[in-house]
Amino acid sequence: MDIYPRYTFKDVTEIDPKVLEGKKLLIFDIDNTLFYSETIKIRKDILHWFKGVKKKHRVVCFSNSFSIRKRRPMIEYTLGCEVYLSTERKPSKKLFKEITKRYRVSAKDVAVIGDFHFTDVLFANRNKATSILVRPIGGDHKLILRIARVLENVVLFLLELVSPLLGKH
């Protein structure tokens, strides 16, 4: 299980354009990557950055959030970008196949950008796409997300402890 991101940045606006060079499709996470968690609120600088990126790359958004269907029209309107819907969720391999088939791209030309190791980073890595991790832009309001975040940090900490034994890093 490879949950280590290929690249890490403070937020999307800090992503080195070189990292995106040649990528034909960028798959964006929504909550805490572009928008504040479970909202349709986006930071102005992030929206500005996103509009610039859209001129150079094809983009699509995907969220595991249960509220995404409700928020989807407003998010699509704000970004001018499709919010892909599926019965699958990240890090599903089937979902990756669905999206790459729809956009006719191969994995090596895809980058996944998100704030969560176990969904976004794993989704990219296990499908041989480029993983880009950003720090969450806001807090998680839902308890379940806060718990997931804590668990993620615990697992990352434990992996860091055993990594000398595994020869990683």
Ligand SMILES: [Mg+2]
């Ligand atoms: Mg997220």
